[in-house]
Amino acid sequence: MNNGTDKWDWGAVSDFMPHFWDGLLITLQVLALGSLISFSVGLLWALAFRAPTRFVRWPVGILTEFIRNTPLLVQLFFLYFVLPEWDIQYSAMTTGTIAIGLHYSTYTAQVYRAGIEAVPVGQWEAAKALSLSYTRTWTAVILPQAVRRVIPALGNYVIAMLKDTPLLASIGVLELLQRSRLEAAQSFQYTEALTVVGVAFILIAYPSSLLLRALERRLVR
Amino acid sequence: MSADTNLTKEQQNPAVDGSELIRFDKVVKRFGSNTVLDELDFSVASGKHVTLIGPSGSGKTTILRLLMTLLKPDEGTIKVGGEYLTHEERNGKLVPAGEKHIREVRKNIGMVFQQFNLFPNMKVLRNITEAPVTVLGLSKDEAEQRARDLLDLVGLGDRCDAYPTQLSGGQQQRVAIARALAMRPQVLLLDEVTSALDPELVAGVLDVLRDIAHTTDITMLCVTHEMNFARDISDQVLMFDSGRVIESGPPEKIFTAPEHDRTREFLSAVL
Numbered sequence: 001m002n003n004g005t006d007k008w009d010w011g012a013v014s015d016f017m018p019h020f021w022d023g024l025l026i027t028l029q030v031l032a033l034g035s036l037i038s039f040s041v042g043l044l045w046a047l048a049f050r051a052p053t054r055f056v057r058w059p060v061g062i063l064t065e066f067i068r069n070t071p072l073l074v075q076l077f078f079l080y081f082v083l084p085e086w087d088i089q090y091s092a093m094t095t096g097t098i099a100i101g102l103h104y105s106t107y108t109a110q111v112y113r114a115g116i117e118a119v120p121v122g123q124w125e126a127a128k129a130l131s132l133s134y135t136r137t138w139t140a141v142i143l144p145q146a147v148r149r150v151i152p153a154l155g156n157y158v159i160a161m162l163k164d165t166p167l168l169a170s171i172g173v174l175e176l177l178q179r180s181r182l183e184a185a186q187s188f189q190y191t192e193a194l195t196v197v198g199v200a201f202i203l204i205a206y207p208s209s210l211l212l213r214a215l216e217r218r219l220v221r
Numbered sequence: 222m223s224a225d226t227n228l229t230k231e232q233q234n235p236a237v238d239g240s241e242l243i244r245f246d247k248v249v250k251r252f253g254s255n256t257v258l259d260e261l262d263f264s265v266a267s268g269k270h271v272t273l274i275g276p277s278g279s280g281k282t283t284i285l286r287l288l289m290t291l292l293k294p295d296e297g298t299i300k301v302g303g304e305y306l307t308h309e310e311r312n313g314k315l316v317p318a319g320e321k322h323i324r325e326v327r328k329n330i331g332m333v334f335q336q337f338n339l340f341p342n343m344k345v346l347r348n349i350t351e352a353p354v355t356v357l358g359l360s361k362d363e364a365e366q367r368a369r370d371l372l373d374l375v376g377l378g379d380r381c382d383a384y385p386t387q388l389s390g391g392q393q394q395r396v397a398i399a400r401a402l403a404m405r406p407q408v409l410l411l412d413e414v415t416s417a418l419d420p421e422l423v424a425g426v427l428d429v430l431r432d433i434a435h436t437t438d439i440t441m442l443c444v445t446h447e448m449n450f451a452r453d454i455s456d457q458v459l460m461f462d463s464g465r466v467i468e469s470g471p472p473e474k475i476f477t478a479p480e481h482d483r484t485r486e487f488l489s490a491v492l
Contacts, residue, residue, distance in 0.1 A: 126338035129289050130352035130404060131328050140351060144342040 012192040023179030037101025042108030068106035096168035115146035152216035248297035275461030331401035371399035391422030
């Protein structure tokens with residue numbers, strides 16, 4: 001029990017830190033780009049849910065339910081290992097970012113949908129009474145009000161996405177978890193590297209959720 | 222508070238001569254099994270101020286919503302300025318109108334709602350300029366000038382940069398009136414515009430409407446429970462019951478010597 005290898009080794013921590021920063025950079029890149037994808041694609045899904053024709057509504061509904069109800073890990077493997085058989089091949093980083101962004105877009109779509117439905121019907125009627133075009137009704141009246149309402153909920157999904165980024169290690173993206181595994185595999189000091197990574201996640205996620213709650217108080221009145 | 226003279230001059234109401242501006246022809250509107258309007262016929266002459274009165278559920282608001290195309294009639298036709306509103310003639314036959322046709326006819330109609338329905342994400346000035354710029358194609362300067370004149374008219378010239386939530390209900394409703402007038406409609410529909418207001422704010426809104434009624438030639442169609450207002454601005458009062466006009470006439474007659482028992486009952490209950 002008390003042999004030396006069980007003791008916390010600050011040396012191992014400092015050896016890991018350069019890799020840690022590299023990994024953090026990758027994690028944050030995936031998070032930022034993944035968020036952008038999920039925010040924009042999710043909005044497209046939400047608009048398609050309300051398309052005037054069911055030939056748009058139904059396929060989009062089925063596709064998004066399919067993505068939302070299958071595990072992200074399976075999607076990652078599928079995109080990374082199966083698509084190349086059809087000559088569609090991207091780097092692990094690109095594939096991973098698209099996969100996580102697409103996966104979360106099906107959640108943000110539901111958030112937008114709720115936000116759009118929460119805009120009072122009187123706003124649609126006023127837009128119609130003023131003869132505003134379809135495009136202006138959406139871009140100038142409905143979406144600004146809907147998006148404002150859903151910003152806190154979107155933020156929650158960014159935090160959830162942060163916690164899912166380690167899944168990208170499974171296809172070899174050198175994000176935080178993968179870095180710590182590689183480092184530990186060489187030094188056999190798993191405790192230090194994994195602990196640093198765990199603490200890093202808390203240090204990012206917890207203040208972010210506090211920030212969100214403050215934002216929520218300001219936006220939702 | 223003086224009226225914007227431009228409003229009168231540039232209105233270019235093609236027919237202020239008392240010709241027919243709105244015509245309902247055998248209009249039927251049902252909600253489920255409930256027939257709200259039953260083969261309704263009525264017309265409004267251009268430039269007139271007409272008030273619809275009657276008990277709740279008698280179909281008054283439905284008429285305004287049909288005119289604003291927020292509802293579609295189940296049967297019958299509606300004409301505005303000689304044009305079919307929800308139908309168009311194609312090869313001599315009357316067919317349901319396309320969106321483009323409806324938009325064209327609808328531009329002649331403005332509406333003020335019970336709940337104001339201002340756009341909360343826009344400042345007061347942009348609430349008013351949004352449609353003139355994007356629908357009528359006015360330049361930003363023109364639209365803003367028009368909006369400022371109208372805000373002066375409704376007594377809110379100093380609140381251009383406020384957001385709607387920073388205004389009282391009465392002020393919001395006055396902005397909503399300015400917003401509707403900025404499109405220079407031939408017809409202004411007023412749907413219980415004072416019902417959602419605190420009592421002390423009603424007078425300000427009614428003053429503005431009275432001012433507009435007396436200084437412009439805009440045609441007004443009002444649904445209201447404010448009988449004094451109806452008496453004050455209307456040329457004609459229509460008494461509704463069960464989806465039909467049961468009595469109509471100038472306000473002096475309706476309010477002092479109603480012919481129909483239902484009208485007498487209704488008036489004695491609300492006055």
